[in-house]
Amino acid sequence: MAEDTTRQSAVPPGSLLRNHDGGHAPVSYLELFFDLVYVFAITQVSHFLLMHPGWSGLIEGIVLFMAVWWAWMYTTWVANWANPERVPVRFVLLLVMLASMIMAVAMPRAFVHGDNDMGLVFAASYSGLQVLRTAFMVWAMGRDDRAAGINMVRILGWFTASAGFWLAGALAHETHWRIGLWLAALAIEYLGPSVGYRIPGLGRSDPSEWRISGGHMAERCALFMIIALGEGIIVTGASFAALPMQTGRILAFLLAFVGSVLMWWIYFDRGAARGADHIEHHAEPGRIARNAFTYLHMPIVAGVVITAVADALVLQTPGGRTPTSLLLFQSIGLLVYLGGVGTFKRFSSQRGNFPMSHIAGAVLIVALSAWTWVRPPSALAFVALSVAVLGVVAIWEWVSFHGGWRERIVAAAGPAA
16 A cells, blocks of 8 residues: 555565556455445435434434445455455455444444443444454555555554544433544544544655555445445335325336436446546546545435435325425435535546536526425425436536537538528
């Protein structure tokens, strides 16, 4: 990780690391198996938000989601360096998978106090998997490269510091203290990469020194987007199947499906491929992986998860006036999604411009939300209009990318045009 980028890496025999030297590293079957736990974890986040639709529930859900994302993302970094085909690495990833499963099981009662309090189980499983996995990488990377091992020591120091806040929050008897301490723990962890995990006496790490497989990182983040979209389909399908069949619910179900398709289109039509190409050919793939994938993909996935909650809510009362909870989740979800995808595309584009289509979409969502707040239409009408905004964004971007469309129409019409 922390080695001179001009030096060719040579993985010695018996090493636990991949020998990609910054080139292609395929996604392993174990990583795909590992992702199944995070399908469950993301579903748990959606169910939590659905059962706690107020502002406090939203803040608690954000804490849970940020922990899930960080646990998955750091495991992705580890699998980028460590070889999942080696038995020690395989066992560590499976142990992390088990800890992630325990974390996900505890999430619905992570903020409950009393006999059903699972806060300590959640905090211990989350902080435990982060600390133990990083400690393993100190050993695995330090065997081959002392500088890389020291860099992992820095990361271990930051996770150890945040673990104290996780455990203190779990032992707190008041919900606001638990939320505050856990937010402090997340602030430490999310600040770490941006300051190079600086530790007195050990200095800091420079992202330009992180030798990673850019293609592997891009593919893993694209796969997590599929997980998030798939979770939305699971939540919508399960909610639809459990309710009586009515015309309004059938239309709401179809709108939820169209919305998922459009969110997939907006990200994968141009963003995913361009982002992968950008990181694969960049001189400092570690810096791009930190900025464009570790940080910027979090709001993209969060927007999908929040919108999935709105899909479940509209299925409950499609014909009634738009409830505040539906307005909140649909508006915030789409704004976070469009902002995240637009920023990611700006980061990976040659011109560095935020897509005008995404700006227009955000403005339309804000206008629609304001109108709905003043004169609430039916829930079905509100969702239909918001899905139409996604359609405008997708078509606008597609037309903009395929330049010269007006000339082609004129040419196809012939001289009579």
